[in-house]
Amino acid sequence: MANNQNQFNELQKKNLxxxxxxxxxxxxxxxxxxxxxxxxxxxxFEEGVENVKALSGVKDPKEAIELRAQYAQSTxxxxxxxxxxxxxxxxxxxxxxxxxxxxxxxTGGKDVFESMQKMFTGMPIxxxxxxxxxxxxxxxxxxxxxxxxxxxxxxxxxxxxPGAPKGKK
Numbered sequence: 001m002a003n004n005q006n007q008f009n010e011l012q013k014k015n016l017x018x019x020x021x022x023x024x025x026x027x028x029x030x031x032x033x034x035x036x037x038x039x040x041x042x043x044x045f046e047e048g049v050e051n052v053k054a055l056s057g058v059k060d061p062k063e064a065i066e067l068r069a070q071y072a073q074s075t076x077x078x079x080x081x082x083x084x085x086x087x088x089x090x091x092x093x094x095x096x097x098x099x100x101x102x103x104x105x106x107t108g109g110k111d112v113f114e115s116m117q118k119m120f121t122g123m124p125i126x127x128x129x130x131x132x133x134x135x136x137x138x139x140x141x142x143x144x145x146x147x148x149x150x151x152x153x154x155x156x157x158x159x160x161x162p163g164a165p166k167g168k169k
């Protein structure tokens with residue numbers, strides 16, 4: 001019985017390690033997003049100050065309109081670049097999380113299956129029908145875990161592809 005407890009403790013340790021990796025990834029990505037946003041805001045502020053200084057010295061209304069148009073274009077370009085970087089970061093993160101979840105489903109299912117198999121192997125079951133039923137149930141469970149892992153992996157890959165359909169509206 002202690003061996004079964006050790007097996008389940010080992011499964012819990014693996015799940016905790018995966019949860020910690022996900023939390024660390026979340027923190028790192030949040031930091032990257034904040035740094036990107038702060039850098040963009042700082043750049044836009046500095047450019048805005050320079051634009052105000054330039055506009056204050058302009059005497060010709062046509063020149064003022066041209067300066068404002070240039071500033072508006074520059075601002076739009078910087079904002080779009082920021083949004084693109086954020087989208088790329090989100091896409092990379094989504095791919096990493098998808099891989100991690102797929103691995104967890106695959107290895108977690110195998111670990112549970114192996115633990116259950118070891119647990120039943122040590123039990124004194126003498127009825128052949130009961131043993132066959134247990135083996136069939138374990139085989140069915142293993143097949144279901146494998147199908148879930150494959151389906152989740154395919155779903156994450158499809159979802160992470162650029163231009164993938166996002167659902168019907």
